[in-house]
Every structure is written in structure tokens, then in C-alpha cells.
Amino acid sequence: MNRLGRLACRWLLLLGLVGSPAAADETLHVPAAPGSEPGASLVIHGALDLPQMRPLLEGFHREHPDLEVRYRNLTTLALHERFLARPDEADVLLSSAMPWQYRLANEGHARALESPAARRWPAWARWRQELFAFTFEPIVMVVNEAVIERYGEVRGHADLLALLERHAEALRGRVVTYDPATSGAGYTYAIEESRLSPRYWDLVAALGQADTALADTTGEMLEGLIEGRYLVGYNLLGSYARERLADQPRLRVVVPEDYALVTQRLALIPRQAPHPAAAARFLDYLIGETGQALLARETPLGAIHPAVEGPGTATSLRQARGEALRPIALGPGLLATLDDLKREALLTRWQREFARRARR
Template structure:
């Protein structure tokens, strides 16, 4: 790879997400004996270390780590939580530091696997994993997380429920005064997630640019995170939130009767947390064991039942799982494909072209806002 491409990539990474002020760590020390009847007792399975680096909050990751450690108590397990950008930078600087790397930054994870940094996992669970949720046997999607709308119940009572993008577009265009400054979405300039969704939607929907223009019509706030959107929706500052990460939104909406989560019934993007084992993993045996656990029905059940993340394993069918969501939403769900198309988000020329049009459409003068 040329030095100029490395420079461009570095500049692009700076635009993904803010770097955390400090990373968080969890450590599960090895215990001398199995703590449960189903814990591993074989010497190879019950010894050594495992280092996991992830862009996944520790409260969400803890139940998964605890269950794995309960089954393998002889392994000293260390988890380090970083932002997607800090995680990626750390890996490039020290590719032998971690045994498993997990991140929601799909383009960055694909970039690393495609560049030859990922080790193949050849286990029954890996071979049986759905083809749409893996790249070769090196990069695996672990979760199924729709991108959703969240609206306040009072806006539904006044103007109706926007169950799809056409209804949302009509709502924005027909009630611009009532919605001025009361809508929020990602800023594709400052948010890597927002930019990724913008690329996907511009390819998926012929009316996407009309929607961007309508967001500009109501002077929608543009923010960097789903957390900012949820906070503003909960305190009443915003009436409509567009393109939130559903796994986070589901938790907040479940506890707030004033909010409604909507998975659009015309199309809904689905993002996934991607995991791989680095080729230079310091503890490859335990790395393979942990990733195999994450792909197993056992690990996926913990993920589905004890975290807000949607599980992919085809044997699981509870709330939030891929099977249940596909049954309720049908063909409307569009998982972001694990393909070279993800690398388009790291192409500077394509990025500038899309953002220029986004800003132009968002700022377009609309002298006759209502149809």
C-alpha cells in the first residue's frame, strides 16, 4: 500500500468518531478450579490468557464475558473497551496486542480483514454461520441491529405515525413550521455511522435526496451519536429522531412511555458488530475458543437475552433476534453487506462527492415547502 493511501486513510479515520478520553477495562482472573459443572477442565482449555479489544460498552459486554469465563475459569480474561477509532488506531500500531477485535465500524473491520490481518476460524459454528453474516471465515457479524426512527407519542397523536420513509417525508414537508428545530439525525460530516448510512440509503432509495432536503427544510439538528438523539427525545427537545441505532434505542424506549420506536416498513438498514482474530494474536487457541463461543447458540443466547443486541444464530427466535425481526419486517430489512462496497466509505473522492451533495440538498432553498 502506498504512503499516500496511508495518509488519506489516516485523515479519514479522524472523521469517524471522537476518541474516548480514557478506555475502560474489565479483568476476570483465572481461578484454580472449575466453578460450575459445565466449566472446562481440560488443561489446554482451562489455562492461559485471552485479551479482547472491543468498541462495545462494558455493561453490555459484561454478561457475555462472565458467561464465557464461567465456562473457562482457568483463563485470565481481559477486556478493553475503546471507541471505534481508538480501537482501529491501536490495532494498526500494535497488531499483536489483542486476541479478538470487535467493532461496529464495519468499513474499518472489513478493511483490516481484507488487508490480511484476520486469521481463519475453521470450526463447525464458523462453517455453519450464515453466508451473509461473514466474509470468508475470517470476519464474522455477531449482532443484528436495525437502524430506526424514534418519535414522541404526542407527535403521532397530532400528525399520525410515520411508519416508513415516504410518510416521514410527507410529515416533514407538510408541517415544517411545527417541526422547526424539533427533528434530529446524524451529521454525516462528523459521524462515521451517519456517513455510512448516507451512502447506503443513497444507493437504496431514489427519494433519499428528497428526504435530506426535507430535513434541511425543518432545520433538523445534526449530531454525532445515537445517545445525543435519545437524550433530546427523552427531554422533549426533539419530536422525531431519524436513523438511530436500534439496539440502544430499544432500551430507552422500553423505559419511556412518551417514546415510540419505529422500524420503517419500506426499508430499514441493519448494522452489525464485526469480530475477527488477528493473525498475530498472542493467544490464538483461546482466541479461537472465544470467537467460536460468540458464534455458538450458547453465546448468542446470552447476547440475545442479557444484552440489547440482536442475535443472528438461526436457532434463536426471541425478541430482537434476526429471525424474529425478519418475520415481522420481512424484506424491508437490509443488512449492510460484508463486501468491498464497504471500502467506498474510505475513499476520499467518493466521500467528498457524497458530502457535497448532502450539504447542497440539506441547504437547498425551498420557496414552496408544502406539496
């Protein structure tokens, strides 16, 4: 593995973006309809599990039965490494690793999509005509009703800070959040929040005072909340929480009222895609109203298309939360996640603030 590959491996491991080895090479194959032109194919590599991807692929194939569709479900690390080794293998790359997708586009690896759907796509959800966000996934809190009944509502970061400062002893060990030193999701959110909120570092210190548990994944946090080990979860991926807690009435998913980060999954067409016309058809479907409506209806991921409404969509959340929603920007700021010196500086301060009140 070359130096770039080693750095990619190191960072994606630290970023907490690596999935289970068992899911590393699952393939969904949808053959073309009988009589279709031989060789009319579409190859998609995505860090998106089959339960979420299957409805999108099957919906696309209903509209384009002449195409043979192959989907390879990879971890974000495997997807990135495989692309660097074989940049002419896949027609579309889908990944939640926003900095790495941005870097690929920024370094000239993405083909522009010049279509009406691409030009109409919201400017905040695309970079040039090469990189497109297709999901809308707020970062949320989860609060056990027992906390609300005893201490009052938790509607935003100020409420959480007050709760932790006033009741740190009662909540000691019963709060959980990401460990930014081992989770890229947690690290990315820490970078964004330190820019957004002047009281962010007070909140980090209050989390430390309450002896907050640190986790690597949203799934790990949700397990602890469901089992009752934790009463409050901070900075969970909302799409996963909404789906997993649908049958847990005592656990309330809170989209913070003051500000709520929003993460997105990004799609691009590689410059050396073997079937660029088929790739353009799929990406048009993915960001078109039909594909986005299916995504909103049959997955927990949250659609962006302005005409699509329903729970978890950008439209419904913006109607409810307005400017409090802060999508992580598609731009050069994403590259800060990949900078060793910036990462070391932020983590040093995070660990110092987290331990500050704990030492008292």
C-alpha cells in the same frame, strides 16, 4: 505516527467512532480457575462497553474456566491504532467500525476460523471465514406520540417524507438526525440509503425544509427527544434507542416498514494472535447458540443466530419485517467509506439538497 495512522485518525474522528477518553483503557480481568495450565490466556480488545461485554465474558469463562481472560475496552480509534502498532498483542478484535475491520481482513490481517459454528454462520453475516458479524442493530426512527396523534402514523420513509413536506413549518427545528459531515454513522447510512431509495434525496431536501437539527451521536439525539426539544428522530441506532427509551412511553421506536438499514459489530482473530486456539474458542462461543442467547437476553445488541428468538433478534425482526431489513453488506462496498473523493462527492450533494428547499 505514520501516514496510515494519521489517515486512520482523521477518518475515525470524522466517522464519529471515537468514544470518551475515560473509557479508553478499562480492563476486565477474569483469572483462570486454580490448577489451570499456566499461561492459558485470552486477550480481547473491543470497542464495546463493559455493561454489554461483561455478561459475554463471564458466560464464556463459565464454560472455559481454564482460561485467564483479559478484556481491554478501547475506542475504535485506539483499537485500530493499537493493532497497527502491535499486531501480535490481542487474540480477538471486536469493533463497530465496519469499514476498518473489513479493511484489516481484506489486507490479510485476519486468521480464518475453520469450525462447524463458523461454517454454519449465515453467509450475509460473515466475510470468508475471517470476519464475523455478531450483533444485529437496526437503524430506526423515534416519533413522539404527540406527532402521531396530530398527523397520523409514521411507519416508514414515505410517511416521514409526507409528514415533513406537509407540516414543515409546524415541525421546524423539532426534527433531528445525524450530520453526515461529522458523523461516520450518519455518513455510512447516507451512502447506503442513496443506493437503496430513489427518493432519498427528496427526503434530505424535506429535512432541510423543516430546519432539521444535525447531531453527531445517537445519544445526543435521544437526549433531545427525551427532553422534548425534538419530536422526531431519524436514523438512530436501534439497540441504544430501545434500551434508553424503555421508560419513555411517549416516544415510539419505529423500525421502518419499507426498508431498515442494519448495522453490525464485527469480530476477527488477528493473524499474529498470541493465543489462536483460545481465540477460536471465544469466537465459536460468540457466534454459537449459547453465547448468542446470552447476548439477546442480557444486552440490547440483538443476536444473529437463527435459533435465538426474542425482542431485537434477527429472527424476530425478520419475522416481523422480512425483506425490509437491509443489513449493511460485508464486502468491498465498505471501502467506499474510506475513499476521499467518494466522500466529498456525496457530502457535496447532501449539503446542496439539504439547503435547496431551505432557501425557498
